[in-house]
Amino acid sequence: xxxxxxxxxxxxxxxxxxxxxxxxxxxxxxxxxxxxxxxxxxxxxxxxxxxxxxxxxxxxxxxxxxxxxxxxxxxxxxxxxxxxxxxxxxxxxxxxxxxxxxxxxxxxxxxxxxxxxxxxxxxxxxxxxxxxxxxxxxxxxxxxxxxxxxxxxxxxxxxxxxxxxxxxxxxxxxxxxxxxxxxxxxxxxxxxxxxxxxxxxxxxxxxxxxxxxxxxxxxxxxxxxxxxxxxxxxxxxxxxxxxxxxxxxxxxxxxxxxxxxxxxxxxxxxxxxxxxxxxxxxxxxxxxxxxxxxxxxxxxxxxxxxxxxxxxxxxxxxxxxxxxxxxxxxxxx
Numbered sequence: 242x243x244x245x246x247x248x249x250x251x252x253x254x255x256x257x258x259x260x261x262x263x264x265x266x267x268x269x270x271x272x273x274x275x276x277x278x279x280x281x282x283x284x285x286x287x288x289x290x291x292x293x294x295x296x297x298x299x300x301x302x303x304x305x306x307x308x309x310x311x312x313x314x315x316x317x318x319x320x321x322x323x324x325x326x327x328x329x330x331x332x333x334x335x336x337x338x339x340x341x342x343x344x345x346x347x348x349x350x351x352x353x354x355x356x357x358x359x360x361x362x363x364x365x366x367x368x369x370x371x372x373x374x375x376x377x378x379x380x381x382x383x384x385x386x387x388x389x390x391x392x393x394x395x396x397x398x399x400x401x402x403x404x405x406x407x408x409x410x411x412x413x414x415x416x417x418x419x420x421x422x423x424x425x426x427x428x429x430x431x432x433x434x435x436x437x438x439x440x441x442x443x444x445x446x447x448x449x450x451x452x453x454x455x456x457x458x459x460x461x462x463x464x465x466x467x468x469x470x471x472x473x474x475x476x477x478x479x480x481x482x483x484x485x486x487x488x489x490x491x492x493x494x495x496x497x498x499x500x501x502x503x504x505x506x507x508x509x510x511x512x513x514x515x516x517x518x519x520x521x522x523x524x525x526x527x528x529x530x531x532x533x534x535x536x537x538x539x540x541x542x543x544x545x546x547x548x549x550x551x552x553x554x555x556x557x558x559x560x561x562x563x564x565x566x567x568x569x570x571x572x573x574x
């Protein structure tokens with residue numbers, strides 16, 4: 242029994258789960274409506290975009306890289322996809338296809354710079370972050386277009402308001418699992434299957450753990466990196482559709498500056514900045530934990546401008562805890 246408990250507590254996810262449980266109880270003491278199905282569904286819906294891009298960042302991190310261009314990719318995919326859809330018409334599925342394809346193209350540019358031109362991942366994605374967003378804004382100004390699209394096709398709103406299933410609460414109001422959450426569930430399951438059971442997934446962890454050893458073992462480093470950044474771009478495109486559905490309009494500046502929050506979610510979830518470590522479940526729990534922390538700050542009356550300070554401290558604490566837990570494991574071995 243003791244050995245089983247030791248095995249359980251070796252997993253980073255169990256600590257995050259315990260923290261989430263304790264924090265949720267504390268927040269619920271301030272607001273009795275916090276631990277309700279209605280609020281849980283609302284949390285999932287309102288953070289669907291962050292959950293998807295966090296998964297893209299996670300895949301990049303475990304490969305030993307870092308991507309800070311994902312919000313710029315989401316912004317470009319969002320704006321261009323909506324403009325195309327307003328011209329040709331379509332439906333929500335076509336919106337996902339167009340935005341996802343645009344994300345792959347932009348992610349492919351990152352992939353080329355990193356895997357073929359050997360530019361360090363942080364430098365490459367910092368550069369493309371500025372280029373992608375700057376080109377979008379610059380072209381809009383040249384063409385005399387607004388950086389806002391105040392009206393989007395109706396099917397974005399229909400997708401946001403639709404429910405997979407509904408329940409009735411004590412007040413007789415209908416609550417349920419939104420359609421908006423379905424893509425998140427599907428993407429998390431697919432990503433977990435890729436990382437857990439495919440050769441590609443093992444290669445991603447291997448090059449993140451030790452790229453030189455992976456190269457000597459004959460792994461396809463360039464091909465793996467190309468997939469990683471294209472996949473991150475694809476998820477940025479998918480996330481952009483979720484974002485538009487939530488807001489019901491397009492703002493070319495609405496996602497700028499959210500990169501730190503998403504990286505914090507992934508780091509909290511146990512992904513090592515050095516690469517090779519982390520899990521899909523941990524990433525989801527990291528998203529959930531940071532969301533609850535931000536909500537608790539609001540409930541305690543702390544101004545939202547302090548959010549960035551809290552996020553910064555959380556990143557530092559998470560890295561320190563992960564580092565010392567890893568040292569502890571090495572000593573036990």
